Amino acid sequence: MVGSETGRGIVKKNPMALTLLGQQNPLASSTEQLKVLGRTTSCPPFETQLDHIGLLPLRATGITVFQINVGKLCNQTCRHCHVDAGPDRTESMSRETAEQCIRALAQTDIPTVDITGGAPELNPNFRWLVEQSRALDRHVMDRCNLSVLLLPSQVDLAEFLAGHRVEVVASLPYYRASQTDAQRGEGVFEKSVEALQLLNTLGYGRPDSGLALNLVCNPVGAFLPPKQEAIEAQFRKELRSRHGIEFNNLYTITNMPISRFLEFLLESGNYEQYMERLANAFNPAAAVGVMCRYTISVGWDGTLYDCDFNQMLDLPVDHGVPAHIRDFDSAHLNQRQITTRNHCYGCTAGSGSSCGGSVTS
Numbered sequence: 001m002v003g004s005e006t007g008r009g010i011v012k013k014n015p016m017a018l019t020l021l022g023q024q025n026p027l028a029s030s031t032e033q034l035k036v037l038g039r040t041t042s043c044p045p046f047e048t049q050l051d052h053i054g055l056l057p058l059r060a061t062g063i064t065v066f067q068i069n070v071g072k073l074c075n076q077t078c079r080h081c082h083v084d085a086g087p088d089r090t091e092s093m094s095r096e097t098a099e100q101c102i103r104a105l106a107q108t109d110i111p112t113v114d115i116t117g118g119a120p121e122l123n124p125n126f127r128w129l130v131e132q133s134r135a136l137d138r139h140v141m142d143r144c145n146l147s148v149l150l151l152p153s154q155v156d157l158a159e160f161l162a163g164h165r166v167e168v169v170a171s172l173p174y175y176r177a178s179q180t181d182a183q184r185g186e187g188v189f190e191k192s193v194e195a196l197q198l199l200n201t202l203g204y205g206r207p208d209s210g211l212a213l214n215l216v217c218n219p220v221g222a223f224l225p226p227k228q229e230a231i232e233a234q235f236r237k238e239l240r241s242r243h244g245i246e247f248n249n250l251y252t253i254t255n256m257p258i259s260r261f262l263e264f265l266l267e268s269g270n271y272e273q274y275m276e277r278l279a280n281a282f283n284p285a286a287a288v289g290v291m292c293r294y295t296i297s298v299g300w301d302g303t304l305y306d307c308d309f310n311q312m313l314d315l316p317v318d319h320g321v322p323a324h325i326r327d328f329d330s331a332h333l334n335q336r337q338i339t340t341r342n343h344c345y346g347c348t349a350g351s352g353s354s355c356g357g358s359v360t361s
Helices: 030-038 046-050 095-106 126-135 157-163 177-184 190-199 229-241 259-267 272-281 286-287 307-310 342-347
Strands: 065-069 112-116 139-145 167-171 213-217 248-253 293-300
Touching: 030 259, 030 342, 046 307, 046 342, 065 095, 095 126, 112 126, 126 139, 126 157, 139 272, 167 177, 177 190, 190 213, 190 229, 213 229, 229 307, 259 272, 272 286, 272 342, 293 307, 307 342
Parallel strands: 065 112, 065 293, 112 139, 139 167, 167 213, 213 248
Antiparallel strands: none
């Protein structure tokens, strides 16, 4: 068994284990994942919930976040990864597609560029995208796994990010090694601490530096995240006292029942229970504020999606709007109808969840 639940956590696994694709696991197929989600018996179709609160069809409310997923290559193989990213993935955004992204961005006043992956920094066009986005006076976020900052090939990466005033959104499942390494691989917590300390030395997370360092945590198991405010206070106290680390904010994100976390749920016998838990915690206020309503997500090949989760399930934007970055048209995309499936329960449970943490307080 690759992973199972012990108490409330996930058993450790080889950090260099193959991705689902590398294992030739059926769940590497988005079609197979959608089949599993579609035959869920423990909750009604997500669209039924939207209909009950008058949000069907769900529509965008304008785009304020231009998210670019530059590929699936990563130096880690995390147990919960919704991208199925890892060292064995070769999907990577080309310069041509990166240029199309910047051309599209320049036609808009979208204020925020959110660069993700994989480990986005490993894409050869990552720094160019940062430079071009900053030249357009856009705020840039880098979704960083922290350990990438310590790779020999990235020795100047932290300085580059600081020099371009890039907000670092750093993944850290927990403030203790055992839980973090269980999810991300042996020794990853120690590397994460070292990377956070490096960022602090450059001013990240420090008052009045203007260099934002925000942490993201997600549960190490088949349960919902705790209240964001409470866990942030805990993280702040523990990281400061044990490691001298400072950060700005901590965001909690619900694990999405797709890709490698879906594999864990099925293998551990927690799938239906987890889906029921998400559905029972459905929050209309969170549904109103889901990230897909204000985000457009660009895939590594230029295909457009409502969010990064839909991207991993190969569910592009639909209903007659442009589906590729080369045809980007903000007038049509700003109020597009959003594609939903049962995985969307993950963004509407409890306080809600998005790439920016809880949706409601």
